[in-house]
Amino acid sequence: MQDSNPITDIPLAVDRSHDDPGSRQLAWAAVPRLLLALGFTSIPVFADGNESPHWAYQPPRQETLPEGIHPIDHYVRLRLQQEGLAPSPPAPGHTLIRRLSFDLRGLPPTPEEVRRFLADDSPDAWTTLVERFLASSHFGERLGQNWLDLARYADTSGYAADRTRNMWVYRDWVIHAINNNKRFDQFTIEQIAGDLLPNGGPAKKVATGFHRNAMQAKGNNPRKEEFRVKTVVDRLKTTGRTWLGLTLECAECHDHTHDPVSQKEYYQLFAIFNNVPHLGKGYDTHGPLMDFVPHDDNERRKVLEDRITALRKAVPRASSPGDTTLLGIWAKGHVEKDPEKFAPTGDLTITAVIRTREKVADIASKYDWKSKTRSFVFGIGGEADKNSRPGHLFAWISSTNEPWNGAVIHSSMPVNDDREHHVALVFQAGKSMKLFVDGVEDKAARVTGNVPGGISVSARPLAIGAGYTNSETPNAFHFQGELRQVRLYARALPDPGQMGTTGAEIQKLQGELASLRRKPIKIQVMDELPAPRETHVHIRGNFKDRGERVHPAVPAALPALPAGAKANRLDFAKWLVQPNHPLTSRVAVNYHWQHFFGTGLVATAADFGTMGEPPSHPGLLDWLAVEFVKGKWNRKDLVRLIVNSETYRQSSVQSPRHRERDPVNRLLARMFRSRHPAEQIRDNALAVSGLLVPAIGGPPVFPTQPGGLYEETGQNEPGNSNFTWKDSTGDGRYRKSIYTYWKRMLLHPSLGTFDAPPRQVCVARRPVTNTPRQALVTLNDPIFHECAQAFARRIAGEHPGAEARLEFAFQQCLSRSPDHEEQKRFLGFADRGGDEAWVSVATVLLNLDETLTRE
């Protein structure tokens, strides 16, 4: 075949790696190819061999259907009838609940859920189950997982430097939007143009992270502009695949060869997305950023605050002890006469009750650094020194008058809130310096310098409620407000507020409270330049070779923008979801169909063009698309419609006839059966073994990964990502896989092994492979082994006899009981090897095809 014939070889050269819808369709698909081979360079709308325009550019029409049959079942059975096939019987109950649970929640059903469902013989048992799973907050995670593939969501920038960036806020937005059943048209508009919505607010701006998921290289001249252009190119490609099912990217360098997008039209679309600011330089090259305070857990915060208040009230206020080390008590501002008096040289505690709004005020001082007479000072605001914190407690202690020879402490929390506070300084010579607020140590206080071994005696007499600045009498830092019960001890009191164990408890609660109050982070959002960039055709796709000037517009083969539209991103987004748009609703419905049936009604989900596969059930695709729009783009309604059909509930068992007549299941005479996606493989093992931490959202986590991976390829270097993997401790190890740090240039290997995409670009459909390395992961990866061990502990721990253990293990992992033969075989297996044998049982169960597969 050295001298190939471009025409006769055409149909055979088509290697449809995933399906083959039949020779008729292949011949159809080959037409444009033939035309190309014959020298036609551009084949616009009339590609399918007859004179009607390509189906996908015509608005969908909804046919009137017979009563009494589910629309999906109507269309599917009609086609089956034509092909002489019958639908499969319903799958068994435990299979159905597993199917639905994985499809809607990405997790297996619990044995209790299975029991309840199987025991429910009411006619609406199934719809009740559907409603329950639809209401689960894992619904947004599972459907979101598909969307994040399209959105090319990742936690790093991509390219060589591949730095971490805060995209997870967008990821959480997707999950919540799906959980809250945000209308798909709104969902679309907010992600493409939430920043341009009048009264949009920060949440809608977060949504625009969708198009900030584009990879971003560090930009040095002249690459900065090149990489900016690449992000726009990526946005077009992604928009085309996600909403339009259109291979827009083909027209970047020349007119599209088989779909109706000219190169000029490509750059008209480009102009719509070309007005995002591009700032910074080098590693700091970035698009628009927004300050975002991560979601506070308001409920928890309130609980904590109430508890702290209650605890504070319960302890006697400001009851500093009276003992032999107590040097003196002052009820208000005061100056001693004798500088030698009240001049401890070793350990020291000062307590006081204050109420003030002052930013700078001394509580007790024998310190005048301008006169080079230093001893100790305790107060608020560090005498306005440049390194001090206004409104925060501070203390300076020096062991010599001159030069300064000691330590400084600054508190982490302000006390000038006009509320009463019990405050204390505790100095243990040579060892420590601490500040206490309301009896609780401020562990976040910052100490600088070495804690001195003693305190010098200065020539300044003790001043209460004032301080010194180059003066023999107190002349500065006067305490305005209330100052009471100032006490001075020649001892380091362990508990100056006399809080007892309550102090430690308050401290713990405060720690948790502080972790709830996060600092704002910079997140990536879209923004629009006040004056749009001038856009030209890039000749042959070269951004430096500027051709004809173009203005924002949409391709002529698609509906026009409404009259008077500005053709900015917002108008474009609204145009996508205008009711008569022929593509958006079909494409959206088809992606959902792909989720529930493995393959879309259009198998090439991201290509509805003339080279894409025609729909297997055109009438059904259109019916669903119209219904979706009529139903106000209600995603959960669409899901209900699909999973409540009998077609969805069919058995996935293949018969010889199926294999003979419809090997790739385009006719849907059975349900598809396929290995779980990477995330569900791991999440299932975590759930079955009881290790799963099911929390929703938050910054990415770092489940165990083999050490040294980033180092081997230089991914960790400061000049590159400047970041290395550190396994999470605690909950982060057991969160759902959707929260795993998604590094584009080195994805967690166990995710990658199961075909999770690195999401460098928009992914419309994942491949499903079956490799030996997958077996090595589920058998040997420490994560999976830990699951097997934990599962074994559960099996052995909760159940006395071997039979009960096996029953539990099967129910937990497979939602069914072992049959007689299985029981015999497993019990024989477990009989050898003591408790360790149950780890082996767990390993076998977690590796079963039945476990790894959505049936």
Add this chain to the structure above:
Amino acid sequence: MDSLGHHITRRQLLGRAPLALGSVALGSLCRAEQGVPGGLRHFAPRARRVIYLFMSGGPSHVDTFDPKPVLSERHGQEMPPELIRNHEFAMIKEARPKVKGSPWDFRPRGQSGTEVSDLFPHVGKVIDEIAVIRSLHTDTFNHDPAVMFMNTGSVRFGRPAMGSWLSYGLGSENSDFPSFIVLVSGQNRQPLLDSYWGAGFLPSRHQGTTFRTSGEAVLHITNPPGVSRTERRRQLDLLRWMNQRRHAAVNDPEISARIAQYELAYRMQVAVPELTDISNEPASVRRFYGAEPGKASFANNCLLARKLAEHGVRFIQLYDKGWDSHGSIRKEHTVRCQSVDRAIAALLTDLRQRGLLDDTLVIWGGEFGRTPMSQGRGEGSGRDHHPHGFTMWLAGGGIRPGIVHGATDDFGYFAQKDKVHVHDLHATLLHCLGLHHEDFTFPHQGRDFRLTDVFGKVVRTLLL
């Protein structure tokens, strides 16, 4: 079986095993069992496998295989402005950069008399096995796009690497290893990205597998602590029994494939550690390569590459990092060359002695060359990235040995005579493996994609 017939067979296989066990994997399993090579091959190949020595960062052509006496004569003078007009450089910011002569001497080597610098004395000794191409040129001058371009024929993400293409097109000739294996050595500077050996739009089983140089060669190849090989066998026996029952119940051919993959994994658990342990090679062989067991090095990787080649691994790619000598090139290139020179020569010699070189194509080169101009001054000076003309070399696998193909201009700036673009190189490599680059396609997003995009011509003078 002619290739036409083979297409049809593949199609039928595909039809029966949608999405799952793809044609080539199934093909390769069958072949491994029946010992029949084949796949998508269009005609009889000269090469059956590839060892690609990738010098990541860009080795300097004018200091290694492309002698340019003019550079020494004009050392320190301004580069002729007409040569570099309108050119931009990655790092050199001077308006009038200066010529930099090579710090190393060149001399003719072997029967062929091909000139090689003193950086590669050992490779010089085997130069008669090698075809040096002095007229390569590429499209881009930054590392990651250039490495992507060299490996995938595109600067964009999402395209398959050459090794993935070959894994897809030709399958594997062994049953215990992946068909595309990547080995890494050298000094960190530019990171290596997964996408350099990614499968792009091809099924992900075709992506390169990195064999690690320390710890487990393949991730998770070792049983967890406390699980003996006997116990694993016992587990797998029960697992297989269960999976076979499931298969009988639901009739999904995918389950048979899964059973086979678990057994393959079990075999790999023995085969991989055995093969990757170079300490079981004779000491004389290790010395010959300069390999030291337990140490991560290019020499170890060369020895391992030979072992993998013997085991029928289709595409073995060695990445050696640290060739990006913007500064102190005298020192840096000396270090890099010393760590690869002996091992490369040993690899070629060893392959020859074992009769493997005739059907193993060895490729040496980086993502681009380095500028004839100096970056910086004096001892600390180096050379910048250079895409317009540089050197790569090929050996074995149907390549005409002992020749020099093409030339750059007097300054080593532009490829001038018999220019070879990266696409041409790809077309030639595919040709050596029995594949027509224009017919070797994969449909994706509405069109058939090729490694060579819509370009490339086979460089026939390089072929035997």
